[in-house]
Amino acid sequence: MLTIGCHLSSSKGYLNMAETAVSIGADTFQFFTRNPRGGKAKAIDEEDIRNFHKYSREHGIHTILAHAPYTLNACSADESIREFALNTMTDDLRRMEYTPGQLYNFHPGSHVKQGAERGIELIAELLNRVLYPEMTTTVLLETMAGKGSEVGRSFEEIRSIIDRCELSEKLGVCLDTCHVYDAGYDIVGDLDGVIDEFDRIIGIDRLKAVHINDSKNPFASHKDRHEKIGEGYIGTEAFERVINHPAMRELPFYLETPNELDGYAGEISLLKGLYRH
Numbered sequence: 001m002l003t004i005g006c007h008l009s010s011s012k013g014y015l016n017m018a019e020t021a022v023s024i025g026a027d028t029f030q031f032f033t034r035n036p037r038g039g040k041a042k043a044i045d046e047e048d049i050r051n052f053h054k055y056s057r058e059h060g061i062h063t064i065l066a067h068a069p070y071t072l073n074a075c076s077a078d079e080s081i082r083e084f085a086l087n088t089m090t091d092d093l094r095r096m097e098y099t100p101g102q103l104y105n106f107h108p109g110s111h112v113k114q115g116a117e118r119g120i121e122l123i124a125e126l127l128n129r130v131l132y133p134e135m136t137t138t139v140l141l142e143t144m145a146g147k148g149s150e151v152g153r154s155f156e157e158i159r160s161i162i163d164r165c166e167l168s169e170k171l172g173v174c175l176d177t178c179h180v181y182d183a184g185y186d187i188v189g190d191l192d193g194v195i196d197e198f199d200r201i202i203g204i205d206r207l208k209a210v211h212i213n214d215s216k217n218p219f220a221s222h223k224d225r226h227e228k229i230g231e232g233y234i235g236t237e238a239f240e241r242v243i244n245h246p247a248m249r250e251l252p253f254y255l256e257t258p259n260e261l262d263g264y265a266g267e268i269s270l271l272k273g274l275y276r277h
């Protein structure tokens with residue numbers, strides 16, 4: 001079965017997100033751990049968590065993906081910004097243990113004139129401080145479009161970060177279809193070639209989740225603007241191949257398209273209809 005969901009607001013808690021997911025035909029969801037611009041996270045409500053677990057078991061909600069705030073920059077030249085990234089991720093990973101065995105995704109960061117090499121070192125340094133042996137969460141590095149000085153624009157950069165981490169068994173990758181297409185990986189014309197390259201450089205076992213987004217911009221434009229499924233340069237036929245690809249069809253897919261709930265419901269039903277059984 002295709003596992004698919006979308007990004008949901010976490011402002012009303014975990015049970016509310018699971019109920020919303022079910023109401024739009026989703027099996028999973030993504031959410032921000034706190035205000036996407038940063039700031040303090042709401043305290044965990046243990047009763048909400050208990051209700052969420054019960055409801056999710058009953059309704060088949062699984063493999064939820066928490067997304068770090070996108071202001072988090074693990075490789076900033078500014079030490080106070082790196083400190084914020086460290087504190088935020090430490091706190092997020094502690095909170096994630098209330099929902100054991102799930103996924104936590106972050107944008108590797110922007111090196112801003114320091115160079116990708118230095119960026120990679122700083123990101124790995126942060127991961128080496130926040131990952132711990134007893135954690136049950138898998139931390140995902142998101143593939144980036146290569147806007148500005150983003151790190152993670154190539155499979156090689158992602159691999160270099162993973163290689164520098166001591167607890168690399170805690171790490172995986174979230175492939176964003178809009179980002180990789182924007183970064184210059186032709187998932188429309190040569191999906192098999194891109195997957196083979198991912199496998200060769202990173203190892204396909206690291207691929208744990210997919211952000212499924214169309215792109216407002218043509219191939220390799222490094223802009224990072226998401227579009228609704230089928231309304232951008234990637235197109236419905238390419239998405240049909242993505243969700244059915246043997247290396248991806250068992251993974252959870254998360255929509256981050258410019259939609260309200262009814263739009264997401266439509267995309268979920270469209271993609272479920274294209275999934276081969």
Ligand code: FE
Pocket residue numbers: 067107142
């Ligand atoms: Fe993201």
Ligand code: FE
Pocket residue numbers: 142176211256
């Ligand atoms: Fe994404």
Ligand code: ZN
Pocket residue numbers: 176178179224225226
């Ligand atoms: Zn994006």
